[in-house]
Amino acid sequence: MGSRRPTLEAVAARARVSRATVSRVVNGRTTVDPEIRDAVLRAVAELGYVPNSAARSLVTRQTDSIALVVSEPPTRVFSDDPLFSLVVRTVSSELEAAGKQAVLMLASSPQAQARVEDYVSGGHVDGVMLLSMHGADPLPGAVARMDVPAVSYGRPAVDLPHVDNDNVGGAEQAVRHLSGVGRRRIAAIAGPQDMTAGQDRLTGYRDALRSADRRAIVAVGDFTRASGATAMRHLLEDDPGLDAVFAANDLMAIGALQTLRRAGRRVPDDVAVVGFDDIEAASFTDPPLTTVRHPVVEQATAMVGLVLTPPEERESDRVVLPTELVVRESA
């Protein structure tokens, strides 16, 4: 309504210079006489000038925004993951610091996926960050084929720049800790095997057991608390003599804790439990959960770094961050 916003033209008129000069000042180009520069800046302030981003991106072919794509097929729960909001916040805040905006997109349904593809290939964004945990997800492949910088949170099934944490190493640490404290029959509640995080953590478990010459006892869950509880029940039926369990994430570990309590097993006395992720709730379980922490904030930060760095300037397209065992009382 009412008065339209001032344009470059208006600022130029007020400062008695040309449009080009105002543009130079606004964009911080250095080749401007300090006196003129000040005059322009004053005019900008007086008029309350704000550049029109549509006009700008029309000519620069840059949008200054990055898509943050959250894939979550109905059966998956990543967005309910307590880490979700932390990742989203970190990414968004890093992006803002770099003068970019985060455009949040959901890609749960095939239609939504198509919309994301259109949007991205339509040049609306300067880059794409995939928060997609699902191996069969077609989106990473589609995005990899577009000529837009893309990066994935966690190793995707296809070849795409990504930032992952050392899932294999973390799982190994967990299992070594368990055998280090004298546990002999160490079971695992694995994550979904169509997610690389699920695969890698199971690999770490198997590797560690193999080098200790132990037998693997595995039940597969889907990273939800309920599935952890169920898997624990199966494990107990299959091998009542187990004295430790490694859960591929904390949510499942918490589920396992409940099953264990109901089955009358004491933790850690009868059965030691180790989780993965170190979500906030892990410190509030009874007993507090020993778990593998991975650097979520660093991971998100690294993703932003990758997507904002032109491919030729990147040191590497693949970043793997170390994990750390947090020993509490459950193991």
Added chain:
Amino acid sequence: MGSRRPTLEAVAARARVSRATVSRVVNGRTTVDPEIRDAVLRAVAELGYVPNSAARSLVTRQTDSIALVVSEPPTRVFSDDPLFSLVVRTVSSELEAAGKQAVLMLASSPQAQARVEDYVSGGHVDGVMLLSMHGADPLPGAVARMDVPAVSYGRPAVDLPHVDNDNVGGAEQAVRHLSGVGRRRIAAIAGPQDMTAGQDRLTGYRDALRSADRRAIVAVGDFTRASGATAMRHLLEDDPGLDAVFAANDLMAIGALQTLRRAGRRVPDDVAVVGFDDIEAASFTDPPLTTVRHPVVEQATAMVGLVLTPPEERESDRVVLPTELVVRESA
């Protein structure tokens, strides 16, 4: 790279019509001969034409994106709230259904706030949704002064369209339930009093007690689990004889549960506990938490409805959604 994306011009050339006609077809204007329309559509498909949104918004002065502003001063924790991701997802998904994009912005620091204000007043977005829980937050006031549609999640301190849930009524329900099951000394762990949700829930508690002619026993927390634990400790010291406690959110209720357990009080036998929010964790506490559920998804949906509806077409600028008591085992 290389081949630039096809423009309206190219489509027009291929379909042997004018730019204007292609524009009409693309925008679904009806005054186009079906035959010509088909030819245009064919050309669009063959060329893989996608409209350039920058050029379009340059002339339409519309951006098709809505800012989703998350305020979270360092001391506040809304974004750690388990409801956060649900709200964000719901909003984003509703927005996408309406053909809009959600631009996520953080407004934690004063600088970030300023950036949000610039961004919004700079016409980058067609509307603003405020996820701001903090009463002293200057942003709602600033946004209210701009001529951009804005809506707040929860009643803000200033006059601004919003969608809230019936915090007063919900708290009353909780307290009435407590006295209904025979509790006499009902304490409250209030939320921060600079947030309207904190205020209103305390008001509901006081109202219910007053009508039952009981004495209020209040400790104030800040909606975190830790503060709930601390508040419960104070409450127990102040009035060892209390037999019920209403916590203004589930996180604090969970903290209270821990304190109670450590103090050797059985729940609900010695002390009944009711929370507020019905977060997922509420059903997994020991014992499962009785709590007040409010319709988060409906609230988010209503916000999107408000922000997308021009003021003159709105039925109301203020929506208050009902709450519901979910009785589990803690009370």
Added chain:
DNA sequence: TCCACGTCAGAGAGCGCTCCCCGGCAATGC
């Protein structure tokens, strides 16, 4: 037969910005 009118496609202006190119002027070299 002629004019009025409605329908629908095309021409063209212009949204606000960036950036290439050029011209003016001062500084420097010979």
Added chain:
DNA sequence: GCATTGCCGGGGAGCGCTCTCTGACGTGGA
């Protein structure tokens, strides 16, 4: 002292689109 160079500001084109205006054409009434 004159030519050359470098610096800095202005002119103007053009990014891709929408939308108003114009004009062609067909239909129906007088």
